[in-house]
Amino acid sequence: GNSVTQMEGPVTLSEEAFLTINCTYTATGYPSLFWYVQYPGEGLQLLLKATKADDKGSNKGFEATYRKETTSFHLEKGSVQVSDSAVYFCALMVSGGYNKLIFGAGTRLAVHP
C-alpha cells in the first residue's frame, strides 16, 4: 500500500541551525510529494512540492528533493528562524487514486533564540 514515514519529533534547534526532517515513502505508481506546514493556531499550508523524480521543491528557504532511488523527500533548511516553529507534514499523492493525500505523522519543530 501507500504510506509515508517521517522522523519523530519534537525537533528542537537553536536559531540559525541547519534543519533536516527525514521523510520516506512507499507507493504504487509514481507519486507526487508534498511538504505541508501547520503553524500554531493555523491551518495546513502547502510549503513545497515535487511531482517527479529528481525534482527539487523550494520555498521560504526550505528545500526537498524527490529521490526515487531512496524513496525519500527530506526537508532541509540551512538556517532556521524562530518563526519556523511549526508542525511539518510530509505527504504523497498517487495519480489515479483520486489524488487523495496520504500524510506522515508530522514532525514538530521548535526553534529557540
Added chain:
Amino acid sequence: GAGVSQSPSNKVTEKGKDVELRCDPISGHTALYWYRQSLGQGLEFLIYFQGNSAPDKSGLPSDRFSAERTGGSVSTLTIQRTQQEDSAVYLCASSLAQRGEETQYFGPGTRLLVL
C-alpha cells in the same frame, strides 16, 4: 473569499447528537476533500468529491458519517449519533484537479469536541 472556508470553527456537542460541518471551497475548484486530524490517528482522508459525486468514500470510518456536495460547491459533512472518538479537527481541502495542478488547499478546520 480567496481561500477555503469552514464553519463552525469550533463545535462542542454531547454524545449521541448529530452535527453538521460545512466547507466552502475555492471558487472554480472542482475537487473537494475531507480529512480528519486527531491525536491518535494523525491526518486521515475521509472522502473525495469530484463535482457533486463522491467516487471515493473509502475513508469514512463508519456509516454514521456522510457527506454531500451541492452545485459543485459547498459541502456538508454530517456525523450522526456522535461518539467521543469522533473528537478531532475536520479539515476540508479543494483543488483544480487538473493534470499538473493537483495541489490541495486547506481550510482552517472545524474543531469538534464530543462530551
